[in-house]
Amino acid sequence: MLDAKIPSGPLAEKWDKHRFELKLVNPANKRKYTIIVVGTGLAGGSAAASLAELGYYVNNFCIQDSPRRAHSIAAQGGINAAKNYQNDGDSIRRLFYDTIKGGDFRSREANVYRLAQVSNNIIDHCVAQGIPFAREYGGLLANRSFGGAQVSRTFYARGQTGQQLLLGAYSSLMRQVAAGRVSMFPRRELLDIVVVNGQARGIVVRNLVTGEIESHGADAVVLCTGGYANVFYLSTNAMASNVSATYRAYKKGAFFANPCYTQIHPTCIPVHGTYQSKLTLMSESLRNDGRVWVPKTPGDQRPPDQIPESERDYYLEEKYPSFGNLVPRDVASRNAKAQCDMGKGVGETGFAVYLDFADAIQRDSQEVIRQKYGNLFQMYEKITASNPYETPMMIYPASHYVMGGLWVDYNLMSTLDGLFVLGEANFSDHGANRLGASALMQGLADGYFVIPYTIGGYLAGTDRPEITTDHPAFKEATRYVTERTQKLLSINGNRTVDDFHRELGHILWEYCGMSRNDEGLLKARTLIQELREEFWKNAVVPGLSEDFNQSLERAGRVADFLEFAELMVMDAFERKESCGGHFNEAYQTEEQEAMRDDENFCHVAAWEYKGDDNDPELHKEPLVFENVELTQRSYK
Ligand SMILES: Cc1cc2nc3c(=O)[nH]c(=O)nc-3n(C[C@H](O)[C@H](O)[C@H](O)COP(=O)(O)OP(=O)(O)OC[C@H]3O[C@@H](n4cnc5c(N)ncnc54)[C@H](O)[C@@H]3O)c2cc1C
Numbered sequence: 205m206l207d208a209k210i211p212s213g214p215l216a217e218k219w220d221k222h223r224f225e226l227k228l229v230n231p232a233n234k235r236k237y238t239i240i241v242v243g244t245g246l247a248g249g250s251a252a253a254s255l256a257e258l259g260y261y262v263n264n265f266c267i268q269d270s271p272r273r274a275h276s277i278a279a280q281g282g283i284n285a286a287k288n289y290q291n292d293g294d295s296i297r298r299l300f301y302d303t304i305k306g307g308d309f310r311s312r313e314a315n316v317y318r319l320a321q322v323s324n325n326i327i328d329h330c331v332a333q334g335i336p337f338a339r340e341y342g343g344l345l346a347n348r349s350f351g352g353a354q355v356s357r358t359f360y361a362r363g364q365t366g367q368q369l370l371l372g373a374y375s376s377l378m379r380q381v382a383a384g385r386v387s388m389f390p391r392r393e394l395l396d397i398v399v400v401n402g403q404a405r406g407i408v409v410r411n412l413v414t415g416e417i418e419s420h421g422a423d424a425v426v427l428c429t430g431g432y433a434n435v436f437y438l439s440t441n442a443m444a445s446n447v448s449a450t451y452r453a454y455k456k457g458a459f460f461a462n463p464c465y466t467q468i469h470p471t472c473i474p475v476h477g478t479y480q481s482k483l484t485l486m487s488e489s490l491r492n493d494g495r496v497w498v499p500k501t502p503g504d505q506r507p508p509d510q511i512p513e514s515e516r517d518y519y520l521e522e523k524y525p526s527f528g529n530l531v532p533r534d535v536a537s538r539n540a541k542a543q544c545d546m547g548k549g550v551g552e553t554g555f556a557v558y559l560d561f562a563d564a565i566q567r568d569s570q571e572v573i574r575q576k577y578g579n580l581f582q583m584y585e586k587i588t589a590s591n592p593y594e595t596p597m598m599i600y601p602a603s604h605y606v607m608g609g610l611w612v613d614y615n616l617m618s619t620l621d622g623l624f625v626l627g628e629a630n631f632s633d634h635g636a637n638r639l640g641a642s643a644l645m646q647g648l649a650d651g652y653f654v655i656p657y658t659i660g661g662y663l664a665g666t667d668r669p670e671i672t673t674d675h676p677a678f679k680e681a682t683r684y685v686t687e688r689t690q691k692l693l694s695i696n697g698n699r700t701v702d703d704f705h706r707e708l709g710h711i712l713w714e715y716c717g718m719s720r721n722d723e724g725l726l727k728a729r730t731l732i733q734e735l736r737e738e739f740w741k742n743a744v745v746p747g748l749s750e751d752f753n754q755s756l757e758r759a760g761r762v763a764d765f766l767e768f769a770e771l772m773v774m775d776a777f778e779r780k781e782s783c784g785g786h787f788n789e790a791y792q793t794e795e796q797e798a799m800r801d802d803e804n805f806c807h808v809a810a811w812e813y814k815g816d817d818n819d820p821e822l823h824k825e826p827l828v829f830e831n832v833e834l835t836q837r838s839y840k
Pocket residue numbers: 242243244245246247248265266267268271273274275276277278279280281282283284365366392393394395428429430431440441442445446448449485487604605626627628629640641642643644645647
């Protein structure tokens with residue numbers, strides 16, 4: 205059933221061949237098509253701008269008051285590309301290989317190769333837009349290293365790369381708004397997908413200012429609604445990041461792939477209190493110069509400057525001499541947890557390790573370090589009141605990114621005809637673990653360079669009946685959305701939505717976080733079901749629907765998280781192996797590394813919704829590796 209539509213032919217020629225074979229829409233006809241793009245982050249902003257530039261009419265939606273506030277703006281460290289400006293051995297093939305290996309051999313070869321190919325176009329495109337990437341003294345673009353690679357291929361704009369890239373996409377988008385080819389719909393939340401004759405033909409949204417439920421029709425729908433890491437409650441994601449858009453699409457026929465593949469990022473400011481609602485990332489780029497360590501003796505409470513060199517455990521450098529502090533995120537996170545579990549953690553809670561810049565400052569000077577990471581150091585000091593130029597940072601893993609998402613084929617189309625999914629919202633090219641600086645690359649690859657071709661092939665090759673929003677399918681979706689809204693408002697219980705969300709986060713962190721086991725996963729499933737049942741009896745959702753009502757918005761998102769979390773846990777339970785971000789304790793090597801089972805689990809797990817009262821059905825897309833050899837991932 206799952207046809208990934210991977211083109212035939214040699215790996216390096218697949219994309220070219222496919223682009224040639226795809227049907228084209230002639231320029232005059234493009235004007236006749238309307239495309240809905242939901243999301244204005246790097247994936248949505250770039251897609252909406254590019255499609256409008258081609259001549260399509262685009263309706264673009266987002267939750268925030270401005271497209272510029274999409275969560276992509278938070279991205280700090282950089283974006284990968286295989287330019288090989290450093291002359292250090294990089295190539296498209298190496299970026300491809302690093303990504304496949306980093307993802308623990310659980311991604312599609314053809315997609316990853318295309319990603320590596322277009323990575324270079326992205327940099328050229330963004331430079332032409334005026335993105336102020338960091339430069340070397342001689343004027344060439346500068347690079348730094350990120351985890352899971354032994355070359356420097358990460359392009360950056362200090363610690364604000366996402367913001368600068370988003371401003372580029374936003375400029376292109378606004379040009380199209382001014383030209384009349386993009387209509388912006390800010391402050392709208394997608395609450396349902398409208399399906400007519402098996403094709404995605406529109407969406408139903410709630411106007412978050414007036415509360416009005418609106419219907420919008422189109423020839424195709426493109427979801428770019430980001431990731432669901434907030435299911436863990438505490439995460440580095442923006443507060444509005446949600447699973448609702450993709451989960452509603454799942455309920456309308458789009459399969460959800462690998463929901464249990466989530467990424468826990470090793471370098472975040474540690475949790476400091478019960479009522480904290482947000483965690484802050486300290487970019488992976490800091491591991492270029494910062495050295496990770498803990499005291500050698502468990503329970504050592506001395507301040508870091510009183511612990512002599514001989515009593516420090518630089519455990520990543522020791523254990524992984526080839527990659528050292530730049531091992532991939534899953535490996536760094538698990539090792540930090542292991543050190544803390546042994547009682548070697550630091551700080552008040554014992555759930556932190558040091559990230560120390562003393563050697564780098566002595567070697568390169570404080571000024572050089574400030575130039576590279578100034579805004580990150582400032583942010584750290586503002587939050588913790590500790591000066592990282594003088595005292596090592598304290599860091600701990602936190603939920604950060606999701607590799608799971610809606611299943612898409614090579615054209616980025618989901619199992620629901622006419623529904624395309626881009627950026628973090630799709631199940632992505634990253635397999636079981638994403639390498640740093642590769643999410644921005646994927647979002648922009650999807651939006652600037654893939655969808656402009658593949659959507660044309662779909663529109664030119666498919667028949668669609670003429671419809672308006674008077675069609676019964678729109679009425680039905682509106683009725684469903686209105687009833688659900690009223691149901692939330694009428695619960696009238698005693699417990700806040702945040703409190704439910706916090707408890708859900710604890711369950712997932714405990715049983716489906718950095719490591720999992722079957723017993724814990726089964727327990728988590730029961731706990732989630734019980735919590736969900738209580739939510740619908742005892743949550744308190746104040747206010748009205750015909751109004752600006754953020755309690756209602758949050759309640760809707762948490763209700764979806766409560767359903768989706770069960771799918772995550774089921775997916776984790778089904779996968780009887782460890783791979784990347786999915787670490788089942790029963791499957792590990794003698795050195796406590798993830799142990800895959802390529803014979804039985806070399807597949808994408810794609811879940812099909814079968815109704816609220818039934819378990820979803822699992823479908824498998826086998827992953828075929830013709831160009832790389834499957835090996836035990838080693839960073840030693
Ligand atoms: C703190 C932080 C730092 C990061 N740094 C890096 C980095 O240095 N390099 C890197 O490669 N990656 C980084 N990442 C990951 C990267 O930023 C994200 O994966 C990427 O930006 C996601 O882009 P996107 O366009 O898919 O989604 P987003 O940017 O999340 O955009 C989602 C859009 O969808 C809209 N939306 C969502 N739900 C709905 C709905 N229901 N209805 C209507 N609209 C909706 C939102 O309004 C928004 O416009 C970082 C992530 C975090 C959290």
